[in-house]
Amino acid sequence: MNTSRREVLKAGGGMTVMALAAGAGLLRPEQAFAQVAWNKTAFDTKSFADTVKALGGASASENQGVRFASPTPDIAENGALVPVTVTSSIPNTESIAILVDKNPNTLAANFTILPGMDPFISTRVKMGQTSDVYALVKADGRYYYAKKEIKVTIGGCGG
Amino acid sequence: MADPMRIRAQIAGDKVEVRVLMSHEMETGQRRDNNGNIVPAWFIQNVTVNHGGRTVMSAQWGPAVAKNPFVHFRFSGGKVGERVSVTWTDNRGDKRTDEAAIIAG
Numbered sequence: 001m002n003t004s005r006r007e008v009l010k011a012g013g014g015m016t017v018m019a020l021a022a023g024a025g026l027l028r029p030e031q032a033f034a035q036v037a038w039n040k041t042a043f044d045t046k047s048f049a050d051t052v053k054a055l056g057g058a059s060a061s062e063n064q065g066v067r068f069a070s071p072t073p074d075i076a077e078n079g080a081l082v083p084v085t086v087t088s089s090i091p092n093t094e095s096i097a098i099l100v101d102k103n104p105n106t107l108a109a110n111f112t113i114l115p116g117m118d119p120f121i122s123t124r125v126k127m128g129q130t131s132d133v134y135a136l137v138k139a140d141g142r143y144y145y146a147k148k149e150i151k152v153t154i155g156g157c158g159g
Numbered sequence: 160m161a162d163p164m165r166i167r168a169q170i171a172g173d174k175v176e177v178r179v180l181m182s183h184e185m186e187t188g189q190r191r192d193n194n195g196n197i198v199p200a201w202f203i204q205n206v207t208v209n210h211g212g213r214t215v216m217s218a219q220w221g222p223a224v225a226k227n228p229f230v231h232f233r234f235s236g237g238k239v240g241e242r243v244s245v246t247w248t249d250n251r252g253d254k255r256t257d258e259a260a261i262i263a264g
Contacts, residue, residue, distance in 0.1 A: 038204040038205060038219055038250075039219055042219075043219075043221040080225060080226065081225045081226075082225070085231075100223060103223050104187075104189055105221055105222075105223065107221055107223075108220070108221055108223035108224060109218060109219070109220045109221065109223070109224050110218065110219045110220075111216070111217070111218040111232070112216075112217040112218065114213075114214055114215055114216065114217060114234075116213075116215060116234045116235045116236050117215055117216055117232060117233070117234045118174065118232065118233045118234065118235075120232060120233060121230070121231070121232050122229075122230070122231035122232070123224065123225075123228065123229060123230045123231070124224070124225035124228065124229050125223050125224055125225055126185075126187070126222075126223045126224070126225050126226075127223075
């Protein structure tokens with residue numbers, strides 16, 4: 001594939017280019033360093049508010065642009081395998097995170113929405129018990145969320 | 160070394176639908192074995208998907224992602240026959256990369 005310099009800059013491929021581009025302010029930091037250190041602080045948090053703070057936000061507001069889509073269940077028979085799908089129609093969505101309020105640690109996964117990627121993600125998480133599940137979207141540096149209770153019949157954090 | 164990932168990258172309209180199934184225990188670190196000892200956490204922390212020299216998807220995961228993780232996303236700019244490669248790194252430093260060609264819708 002013939003990748004021009006401009007595309008490389010835009011996509012942030014290659015560490016040197018990424019560092020230069022970040023230094024020049026061409027890339028948002030989370031894009032430039034998407035593959036660097038795992039955010040231990042965020043994954044250690046035990047509440048929605050603390051996760052938002054650990055991800056760099058002051059607060060988050062509920063927004064209808066963030067949605068749970070099929071196949072996110074109302075009732076999960078098996079907490080070890082709960083499908084969660086999130087879409088965002090908020091312009092400039094930068095990341096989508098999935099949080100499970102009553103899990104031992106709140107944050108389950110955080111996906112960076114890169115240029116060219118749809119603001120859509122579908123995965124499967126574990127839930128120890130019935131809990132509110134949050135979809136947390138970062139867009140233009142602000143945080144927005146949707147909340148949904150998923151009932152769990154058999155918990156997913158035991159054997 | 161973990162088993163290969165199953166990757167399906169298929170054209171849908173002007174997008175590429177990517178579905179990945181990884182083989183990994185995703186041990187939470189909360190569970191006890193039969194002797195009452197905590198089973199240490201062992202889980203994928205970083206996932207990146209590359210196409211044509213650019214990263215099209217990037218994620219950080221905690222141990223609450225389900226065993227044998229599944230992820231579905233879509234991106235634009237891919238053509239039939241081009242390759243999509245998926246790499247994960249876990250908290251033990253193990254790493255695995257697999258790739259697949261984009262197929263027609």
